[in-house]
Amino acid sequence: xxxxxxxxxxxxxxxxxxxxxxxxxxxxxxxxxxxxxxxxxxxxxxxxxxxxxxxxxxxxxxxxxxxxxxxxxxxxxxxxxxxxxxxxxxxxxxxxxxxxxxxxxxxxxxxxxxxxxxxxxxxxxxxxxxxxxxxxxxxxxxxxxxxxxxxxxxxxxxxxxxxxxxxxxxxxxxxxxxxxxxxxxxxxxxxxxxxxxxxxxxxxxxxxxxxxxxxxxxxxxxxxxxxxxxxxxxxxxxxxxxxxxxxxxxxxxxxxxxxxxxxxxxxxxxxxxxxxxxxxxxxxxxxxxxxxxxxxxxxxxxxxxxxxxxxxxxxxxxxxxxxxxxxxxxxxxxxxxxxxxxxxxxxxxxxxxxxxxxxxxxxxxxxxxxxxxxxxxxxxxxxxxxxxxxxxxxxxxxxxxxxxxxxxxxxxxxxxxxxxxxxxxxxxxxxxxxxxxxxxxxxxxxxxxxxxxxxxxxxxxxxxxxxxxxxxxxxxxxxxxxxxxxxxxxxxxxxxxxxxxxxxxxxxxxxxxxxxxxxxxxxxxxxxxxxxxxxxxxxxxxxxxxxxxxxxxxxxxxxxxxxxxxxxxxxxxxxxxxxxxxxxxxxxxxxxxxxxxxxxxxxxxxxxxxxxxxxxxxxxxxxxxxxxxxxxxxxxxxxxxxxxxxxxxxxxxxxxxxxxxxxxxxxxxxxxxxxxxxxxxxxxxxxxxxxxxxxxxxxxxxxxxxxxxxxxxxxxxxxxxxxxxxxxxxxxxxxxxxxxxxx
Amino acid sequence: xxxxxxxxxxxxxxxxxxxxxxxxxxxxxxxxxxxxxxxxxxxxxxxxxxxxxxxxxxxxxxxxxxxxxxxxxxxxxxxxxxxxxxxxxxxxxxxxxxxxxxxxxxxxxxxxxxxxxxxxxxxxxxxxxxxxxxxxxxxxxxxxxxxxxxxxxxxxxxx
Numbered sequence: 025x026x027x028x029x030x031x032x033x034x035x036x037x038x039x040x041x042x043x044x045x046x047x048x049x050x051x052x053x054x055x056x057x058x059x060x061x062x063x064x065x066x067x068x069x070x071x072x073x074x075x076x077x078x079x080x081x082x083x084x085x086x087x088x089x090x091x092x093x094x095x096x097x098x099x100x101x102x103x104x105x106x107x108x109x110x111x112x113x114x115x116x117x118x119x120x121x122x123x124x125x126x127x128x129x130x131x132x133x134x135x136x137x138x139x140x141x142x143x144x145x146x147x148x149x150x151x152x153x154x155x156x157x158x159x160x161x162x163x164x165x166x167x168x169x170x171x172x173x174x175x176x177x178x179x180x181x182x183x184x185x186x187x188x189x190x191x192x193x194x195x196x197x198x199x200x201x202x203x204x205x206x207x208x209x210x211x212x213x214x215x216x217x218x219x220x221x222x223x224x225x226x227x228x229x230x231x232x233x234x235x236x237x238x239x240x241x242x243x244x245x246x247x248x249x250x251x252x253x254x255x256x257x258x259x260x261x262x263x264x265x266x267x268x269x270x271x272x273x274x275x276x277x278x279x280x281x282x283x284x285x286x287x288x289x290x291x292x293x294x295x296x297x298x299x300x301x302x303x304x305x306x307x308x309x310x311x312x313x314x315x316x317x318x319x320x321x322x323x324x325x326x327x328x329x330x331x332x333x334x335x336x337x338x339x340x341x342x343x344x345x346x347x348x349x350x351x352x353x354x355x356x357x358x359x360x361x362x363x364x365x366x367x368x369x370x371x372x373x374x375x376x377x378x379x380x381x382x383x384x385x386x387x388x389x390x391x392x393x394x395x396x397x398x399x400x401x402x403x404x405x406x407x408x409x410x411x412x413x414x415x416x417x418x419x420x421x422x423x424x425x426x427x428x429x430x431x432x433x434x435x436x437x438x439x440x441x442x443x444x445x446x447x448x449x450x451x452x453x454x455x456x457x458x459x460x461x462x463x464x465x466x467x468x469x470x471x472x473x474x475x476x477x478x479x480x481x482x483x484x485x486x487x488x489x490x491x492x493x494x495x496x497x498x499x500x501x502x503x504x505x506x507x508x509x510x511x512x513x514x515x516x517x518x519x520x521x522x523x524x525x526x527x528x529x530x531x532x533x534x535x536x537x538x539x540x541x542x543x544x545x546x547x548x549x550x551x552x553x554x555x556x557x558x559x560x561x562x563x564x565x566x567x568x569x570x571x572x573x574x575x576x577x578x579x580x581x582x583x584x585x586x587x588x589x590x591x592x593x594x595x596x597x598x599x600x601x602x603x604x605x606x607x608x609x610x611x612x613x614x615x616x617x618x619x620x621x622x623x624x625x626x627x628x629x630x631x632x633x634x635x636x637x638x639x640x641x642x643x644x645x646x647x648x649x650x651x652x653x654x655x656x657x658x659x660x661x662x663x664x665x666x667x668x669x670x671x672x673x674x675x676x677x678x679x680x681x682x683x684x685x686x687x688x689x690x691x692x693x694x695x696x697x698x699x700x701x702x703x704x705x706x707x708x709x710x711x712x713x714x715x716x717x718x719x720x721x722x723x724x725x726x727x728x729x730x731x732x733x734x735x736x737x738x739x740x741x742x743x744x745x746x747x748x749x750x751x752x753x754x755x756x757x758x759x760x761x762x763x764x765x766x767x
Numbered sequence: 768x769x770x771x772x773x774x775x776x777x778x779x780x781x782x783x784x785x786x787x788x789x790x791x792x793x794x795x796x797x798x799x800x801x802x803x804x805x806x807x808x809x810x811x812x813x814x815x816x817x818x819x820x821x822x823x824x825x826x827x828x829x830x831x832x833x834x835x836x837x838x839x840x841x842x843x844x845x846x847x848x849x850x851x852x853x854x855x856x857x858x859x860x861x862x863x864x865x866x867x868x869x870x871x872x873x874x875x876x877x878x879x880x881x882x883x884x885x886x887x888x889x890x891x892x893x894x895x896x897x898x899x900x901x902x903x904x905x906x907x908x909x910x911x912x913x914x915x916x917x918x919x920x921x922x923x924x925x926x
Binding site for chain 2: 092093094095256257259260261262263264265266267268269270272273275281306324325326327401402403404405450451452453454455481483484660664667668669670671672693694695699700701702703705707708
């Protein structure tokens with residue numbers, strides 16, 4: 025049985041793209057009776073499941089992805105509207121319902137191809153097979169920086185182009201003119217020779233009855249009218265007047281509120297609950313034993329939370345009660361040493377003979393880095409409103425996988441997936457956290473027991489202590505430099521791999537490479553955290569290459585540049601960042617510049633940080649970012665995502681640390697898990713390269729390079745090499761060097 | 768019973784006087800634009816005005832708001848016209864997920880009431896209590912400056 029990993033989803037989503045490019049987005053033949061009533065308003069014609077056309081010529085793009093600030097509703101609507109030649113002023117977006125008709129077709133197709141044998145009993149046609157398989161898998165994910173790359177490219181554009189061709193055919197037939205003489209522009213059909221013109225809506229009914237073109241022609245980039253421009257995002261106006269509805273804002277008649285507390289130590293269970301200690305408190309309705317957590321249901325959230333704090337609950341021992349963070353790091357070190365002794369590593373990448381070259385001797389450089397667990401800390405704490413009645417369950421919440429949540433809640437309640445309906449709302453931050461359905465399952469179980477609608481809200485403390493964490497990790501390096509300082513061998517060993525697979529890979533031309541890992545499991549739950557494994561490996565690899573440059577006595581920018589001779593896109597991005605940062609301009613004393621470059625999710629990002637050290641702490645003055653995502657569909661959106669990814673990564677680099685004590689998470693709120701605030705937020709300049717090639721992602725690639733760029737800048741400013749994050753652990757005013765070399 | 772004046776309207780509410788103002792706004796008055804983020808006045812998502820001063824509604828007992836004017840994000844646009852900050856937030860495309868932005872806007876509005884032309888340092892000082900996980904900080908600074916310019920221009924027009 026294949027293990028569920030995002031690695032598979034991502035790799036296959038991209039790989040599958042080239043495989044079955046056309047026809048994927050269009051499957052009106054599968055447009056079940058159930059879809060039309062869900063997405064079409066009065067008098068609207070449903071063209072395929074991705075767009076409707078209304079009598080007033082309004083176009084609605086139906087987008088199967090969650091909006092969490094990344095602007096995906098706008099970008100996907102643009103891709104559809106551009107191919108359709110729609111009037112952008114008349115385009116709106118509706119988020120697709122969480123039904124299997126809107127499963128991530130492209131993603132699931134790739135997932136299946138990547139990890140599983142094709143079962144022969146499924147449908148005979150390729151499209152039919154994949155559609156069925158997608159429904160089976162219940163995937164509707166927003167993540168992996170994939171929406172524009174897969175749904176945009178393989179559904180939205182094709183759907184828009186197909187609808188345009190159908191409208192052209194309908195008008196050409198009616199006017200008895202050749203199709204080739206018709207033009208489309210801003211929601212209108214034009215026939216210049218006869219002077220005829222009509223609105224799309226005039227032909228909507230006839231067009232929708234036509235067969236869909238199997239392979240509609242897509243525009244070449246020089247024909248784009250919307251893609252490559254930056255219209256205002258459609259989700260911004262409701263976000264400035266308080267009307268945007270997030271999961272936490274949903275209200276239902278007769279709704280009660282629930283607060284929850286899970287066993288502090290992961291793996292522990294509820295032993296006993298002294299329900300009588302709270303049952304007479306005002307507003308309290310019920311205490312619910314969830315097995316590994318306890319919930320209080322009350323008339324108001326504050327009442328529920330107050331009662332929960334007074335509730336006397338005992339938990340069983342899980343066996344993890346004595347685990348501290350140092351034990352975890354010690355276990356990682358043991359795993360690495362044992363794997364080295366027993367030759368028990370799993371190989372990520374082997375090129376040439378790195379161990380042989382290292383053993384032959386020469387100028388050896390080695391280093392060990394480590395990073396802590398991280399929580400997501402979305403601004404909107406986890407919450408879900410649920411109703412369970414008559415064998416059905418309805419959920420209102422923000423989720424990165426509505427269909428997957430429906431499937432998991434159905435499993436927990438022993439219902440059919442079709443009896444669970446998820447109503448997705450705006451997400452008050454996702455960053456990977458809202459791909460995990462634990463809180464939705466809790467809400468459904470509490471609502472079933474309460475017999476009324478229930479809104480479950482996690483306190484900030486619950487949110488921080490029961491996250492799915494970015495893994496802590498230790499990574500060791502050895503490299504061998506030749507007489508000119510150029511690396512001849514690169515060996516990297518680390519623990520606990522997740523995905524994407526290529527995260528620890530480097531773009532540099534080094535002849536002998538060995539990258540390997542050993543699993544070293546802990547009891548701390550793991551989760552996707554913005555850029556996933558890239559968030560740690562970029563810090564490791566881009567710090568170590570900087571150390572090699574220093575050991576070689578060379579400029580860190582030019583050292584990288586020389587090793588990127590065979591990678592013109594990397595080089596262009598690196599050069600742009602260096603140039604715009606004024607790399608060679610002298611800095612005042614105490615200032616330092618650091619550079620880093622990393623590719624993730626198909627997008628290459630280079631960043632130059634300019635930093636100082638004040639009171640032993642780094643202060644980032646300026647960040648220059650260069651990005652090549654192939655083509656920027658919405659350039660201002662790409663810039664915004666770079667700014668966002670940088671602040672997210674900088675927050676983690678400076679402050680982010682979840683540590684384990686007695687088996688549980690120590691931190692609980694923003695006072696002990698601090699965030700970067702506006703007064704520490706640097707000026708960020710983003711420069712875009714449209715390098716061509718396949719589209720890259722936007723939501724995550726801004727994050728990985730910032731931590732190493734900062735560490736390299738601090739080294740340049742102080743001579744202190746920080747090898748362990750976060751910076752808050754280190755007093756940079758002290759002369760000794762933090763971090764450790766391995767002997 | 769607690770008597771509360773919110774956005775110019777008076778309400779008599781049967782709530783525990785210790786209940787934080789945040790939950791009264793959200794649950795009793797259905798004013799959900801004010802957000803819950805931390806519960807301990809660390810993040811600013813629940814920022815509202817109390818007699819014109821920015822306060823954290825998550826730690827303000829509703830009894831402490833009695834007899835005073837409470838203003839929330841729902842009242843920032845006066846007479847159907849966006850506040851210059853709201854327009855600037857759209858023009859600069861400030862929000863991403865948007866969850867913290869009600870609090871950011873209310874904190875910024877309070878700043879402009881007392882300091883109509885703040886520089887970046889003054890903006891930072893006034894808004895450092897408001898966390899944004901999407902990292903919209905530099906756009907927030909631009910938004911506040913743009914709104915300040917719009918306010919100044921508006922006053923000149925009026926004069």
